[in-house]
Amino acid sequence: MKAEAVRRSSHKIAQVRDRRDSRWDDHRRARREQLVQATLAAVSRHGAGVGMEEIAAEAGTSKTVVYRHFADRSELHVAVCGRVAEQLLAKLREAMESSDEPREMVAAAITTYLAFLEADPELYRFVVQQSPDRPAADPIDNLSHLVGEQVAALMTEALERAGQETAAAGPWGHGLVGLVRSAADWWLRAERPMIRSELAAHLTDLAWAGLSGVVPPVRPSKEEL
Numbered sequence: 001m002k003a004e005a006v007r008r009s010s011h012k013i014a015q016v017r018d019r020r021d022s023r024w025d026d027h028r029r030a031r032r033e034q035l036v037q038a039t040l041a042a043v044s045r046h047g048a049g050v051g052m053e054e055i056a057a058e059a060g061t062s063k064t065v066v067y068r069h070f071a072d073r074s075e076l077h078v079a080v081c082g083r084v085a086e087q088l089l090a091k092l093r094e095a096m097e098s099s100d101e102p103r104e105m106v107a108a109a110i111t112t113y114l115a116f117l118e119a120d121p122e123l124y125r126f127v128v129q130q131s132p133d134r135p136a137a138d139p140i141d142n143l144s145h146l147v148g149e150q151v152a153a154l155m156t157e158a159l160e161r162a163g164q165e166t167a168a169a170g171p172w173g174h175g176l177v178g179l180v181r182s183a184a185d186w187w188l189r190a191e192r193p194m195i196r197s198e199l200a201a202h203l204t205d206l207a208w209a210g211l212s213g214v215v216p217p218v219r220p221s222k223e224e225l
Contacts, residue, residue, distance in 0.1 A: 032069050035059055036079050040123065043080075048125035077126075084127050088116050089146055096150065102158050106211065107204040109151065110180050114187075114196045121188055128185070144181060148174035176207055 038059035042050045045058070052073055056063045070076040095112040096105045117124045152173025156166045183203055187193070194202075 028069065032079065035066060035069055035076065036083055039076060039080050040083070043123050043126045044120065047122045050126070081127050084123065085146070088113070089150075091116060092147055093150060096154055102155070102211065103204070103208050105154055106176065106207055107200065109147075110203050110207070111196075111200045113180055114184060114200050117184055117188065118192070118196050124188065144177050145174075148177040151176055172211065176211075179203065179207060 035055075039050075039055050042055045042058040046054050052063050052066065055076070056066050059066065066076070070079065091112050092109055095108040098108055099105050150173070152169045155169040155172055159166045159169060180203055183199070187199055
């Protein structure tokens with residue numbers, strides 16, 4: 001009986017600790033989200049070169065508190081990159097799924113990517129800026145991979161519908177993403193020497209000049225014939 005009482009008592013203590021740990025985890029996640037949001041606001045206010053003091057001020061706290069939740073600036077930067085990656089990937093997915101025509105899908109993805117950059121160029125600069133302590137596997141690089149995988153998947157579907165081999169869809173998808181990202185980086189560095197729609201049209205023409213020779217048109221369905 002005594003052993004059973006001890007066991008029950010230990011179980012109750014463990015439950016209390018679990019609830020406390022859970023509440024702390026929830027608080028920590030919420031606080032990290034608040035600090036990420038404050039960083040986004042600080043970047044919008046001060047630009048890509050925003051400092052930790054300005055971020056802390058935007059959050060209404062001190063740098064010491066920020067460092068309780070993020071080990072250093074690099075860790076906070078990665079969290080912000082992750083947020084931006086989620087937002088951009090969702091927009092690109094929606095754009096690419098808006099049409100079954102491969103050329104229209106390419107054009108929609110390029111236009112959406114450039115629009116995202118143009119809406120907040122300082123945030124984009126903050127996300128892609130290089131630093132000595134930047135992690136090797138950071139979200140913006142991962143974003144390029146994810147977008148490349150999605151474009152490759154859509155190309156795979158187009159090739160399958162045409163009854164053709166799909167092995168080339170991977171390099172085509174990732175190559176297209178590399179083309180657009182590199183051109184977009186130049187566009188921002190050059191202070192946008194042309195309007196977004198012109199750049200999007202140029203990149204679509206360039207990409208499609210190559211893809212049109214290897215990606216077949218969508219066959220009409222029986223209902224459309």
